[in-house]
Amino acid sequence: MSAHTVLQGRNSTVTISADGPFTIIGERINPTGRKVFAEQLRNGDLSTVSEDAIAQVQAGADMLDVNAGIPLVDEPQLLMDMLRTVQEAVDVPICIDSSVIEALEAGLSVYEGRALVNSVTAEDERLEEILPLVAAHGAAVIGLANDETGIPETPEKRLECARKIVDAAQGHGIAKDDVIIDPLAMTVGADTEAVTTTLRTISLIRDELGVNMCLGASNVSFGLPQRHVLNAAFLPMAMAAGLTSAIMSAAPICIEAVRAADLLLGHDAWGASWIAAHRARQAAAATG
Amino acid sequence: MSAHTVLQGRNSTVTISADGPFTIIGERINPTGRKVFAEQLRNGDLSTVSEDAIAQVQAGADMLDVNAGIPLVDEPQLLMDMLRTVQEAVDVPICIDSSVIEALEAGLSVYEGRALVNSVTAEDERLEEILPLVAAHGAAVIGLANDETGIPETPEKRLECARKIVDAAQGHGIAKDDVIIDPLAMTVGADTEAVTTTLRTISLIRDELGVNMCLGASNVSFGLPQRHVLNAAFLPMAMAAGLTSAIMSAAPICIEAVRAADLLLGHDAWGASWIAAHRARQAAAATG
Numbered sequence: 157m158s159a160h161t162v163l164q165g166r167n168s169t170v171t172i173s174a175d176g177p178f179t180i181i182g183e184r185i186n187p188t189g190r191k192v193f194a195e196q197l198r199n200g201d202l203s204t205v206s207e208d209a210i211a212q213v214q215a216g217a218d219m220l221d222v223n224a225g226i227p228l229v230d231e232p233q234l235l236m237d238m239l240r241t242v243q244e245a246v247d248v249p250i251c252i253d254s255s256v257i258e259a260l261e262a263g264l265s266v267y268e269g270r271a272l273v274n275s276v277t278a279e280d281e282r283l284e285e286i287l288p289l290v291a292a293h294g295a296a297v298i299g300l301a302n303d304e305t306g307i308p309e310t311p312e313k314r315l316e317c318a319r320k321i322v323d324a325a326q327g328h329g330i331a332k333d334d335v336i337i338d339p340l341a342m343t344v345g346a347d348t349e350a351v352t353t354t355l356r357t358i359s360l361i362r363d364e365l366g367v368n369m370c371l372g373a374s375n376v377s378f379g380l381p382q383r384h385v386l387n388a389a390f391l392p393m394a395m396a397a398g399l400t401s402a403i404m405s406a407a408p409i410c411i412e413a414v415r416a417a418d419l420l421l422g423h424d425a426w427g428a429s430w431i432a433a434h435r436a437r438q439a440a441a442a443t444g
Numbered sequence: 445m446s447a448h449t450v451l452q453g454r455n456s457t458v459t460i461s462a463d464g465p466f467t468i469i470g471e472r473i474n475p476t477g478r479k480v481f482a483e484q485l486r487n488g489d490l491s492t493v494s495e496d497a498i499a500q501v502q503a504g505a506d507m508l509d510v511n512a513g514i515p516l517v518d519e520p521q522l523l524m525d526m527l528r529t530v531q532e533a534v535d536v537p538i539c540i541d542s543s544v545i546e547a548l549e550a551g552l553s554v555y556e557g558r559a560l561v562n563s564v565t566a567e568d569e570r571l572e573e574i575l576p577l578v579a580a581h582g583a584a585v586i587g588l589a590n591d592e593t594g595i596p597e598t599p600e601k602r603l604e605c606a607r608k609i610v611d612a613a614q615g616h617g618i619a620k621d622d623v624i625i626d627p628l629a630m631t632v633g634a635d636t637e638a639v640t641t642t643l644r645t646i647s648l649i650r651d652e653l654g655v656n657m658c659l660g661a662s663n664v665s666f667g668l669p670q671r672h673v674l675n676a677a678f679l680p681m682a683m684a685a686g687l688t689s690a691i692m693s694a695a696p697i698c699i700e701a702v703r704a705a706d707l708l709l710g711h712d713a714w715g716a717s718w719i720a721a722h723r724a725r726q727a728a729a730a731t732g
Contacts, residue, residue, distance in 0.1 A: 344707060344715070351709060352709060376708060380707075380715050381719060381722040385701075386707065386718075389704035393680045393684040393705065395681075396684065412670075412677075417677045419632060419668075420632050420674065420681065421639060422637055422639070427632070430669070430674075431668070434669040
């Protein structure tokens with residue numbers, strides 16, 4: 157039995173599972189590395205938030221990640237405003253993304269549906285802070301496979317962190333189905349073994365824990381040219397190893413790589429979705 | 445120690461190995477399913493052979509497959525003519541592709557360099573016919589992982605076929621390094637398990653036999669729309685599982701997926717080739 161993580165928006169449901177198609181979580185609503193966007197948010201201009209929400213869902217995102225991490229900003233307030241804006245623009249479940257507990261708390265208090273909290277780690281203090289909040293809101297949570305000692309170099313140590321998070325969550329009444337492990341993706345530009353380590357971690361966690369997994373797929377190409385092409389090659393590998401969702405770019409080459417891999421891995425029987433998408437594009441091209 | 449298969453053209457050498465970048469074998473010089481090309485060949489017009497050879501090598505192919513299989517044609521003679529034409533047009537090692545022993549024999553007799561013979565199977569009769577020929581010419585050989593009973597459904601049975609081929613080759617004085625196993629790729633359009641079976645076969649053969657592997661990558665998308673996108677998603681998966689070469693399309697999206705996967709899997713240290721290719725494209729765009 158593979159794990160099933162059920163997330164909800166206002167009137168939408170997404171189930172993350174190894175049985176079905178991969179879950180694409182759009183990464184774009186995040187001011188990190190986006191100077192103009194950060195400046196807009198600082199000035200209370202949320203127009204890009206709506207635009208990015210709509211564009212990513214139209215491009216094929218199943219869910220959206222929302223992050224309000226800007227230095228010297230009232231992050232809880234901004235995150236609430238951004239979540240309200242996104243939920244008015246599109247109806248998909250949201251991944252509430254912050255390292256600040258007060259921001260997660262504020263975000264969960266206004267979110268309509270069943271959110272995915274991004275994230276906890278295997279650090280004792282973080283587990284004790286965040287898991288009660290996740291449990292109180294009946295949410296699901298992403299657990300990063302690192303602890304007080306940093307990011308483990310070996311898949312086996314990342315598995316240990318993952319196991320600790322799953323156990324701690326269960327101790328707080330959060331079902332294993334509602335814990336999604338992030339096996340951690342680092343850039344191959346800094347470490348030639350980075351991706352193979354991530355792939356082995358994914359296989360190991362799949363085989364030993366059987367939980368859903370999610371990672372920030374774009375990390376693998378950080379600092380390299382043609383990032384979308386690298387990301388599009390990485391995603392099918394990670395999916396074949398057992399990854400079930402990713403926070404990722406909604407660029408067409410990335411979305412298509414995921415949907416192609418769904419078909420190849422038997423999660424789009426007889427290519428029904430693939431062929432329907434192809435026909436829809438043909439029809440759009442003919443009338444456009 | 446991973447296997448090293450050394451192939452040669454007139455003045456070129458390619459080494460297929462799990463240590464280095466993936467070997468791309470251009471699939472295009474094959475009349476199967478190409479009516480106009482087949483008709484040209486039938487009429488002795490080899491101009492497309494030269495053009496396809498040059499175009500595929502320019503696009504990034506490391507080697508070329510050459511097949512002359514047209515019904516009611518003198519295949520040995522045509523294959524000799526095609527091989528001479530290709531070797532005059534480009535200097536890369538060639539995969540001599542025929543199911544007809546006389547054609548392989550004729551091809552090997554004119555080929556300048558160290559060829560890859562495509563292919564033998566685990567059928568006793570084929571092994572006894574083809575392996576002595578491969579040994580006599582000091583060539584390398586592709587062994588398809590099927591036998592008299594057809595294409596095995598399970599990875600374990602394909603491994604058995606592979607082992608039988610490797611053993612038989614060694615009995616004929618052909619080193620394990622010079623046997624490349626084809627784990628067999630079928631279309632996912634006919635069997636939703638086809639690709640996962642192939643991927644498991646690749647991992648199993650890597651772990652148990654440690655030989656090089658090559659497959660006809662485009663088979664996976666047969667009968668489906670947007671074949672290049674599917675093939676480009678398949679190749680990184682197969683590479684991560686242990687595939688070391690493929691007979692494949694030299695379409696840009698497929699070549700880029702392979703080179704991206706090389707980088708991600710640590711076979712292009714610090715992205716040196718990836719970055720050089722990117723800069724060359726930028727320079728070409730600036731001067732074009």
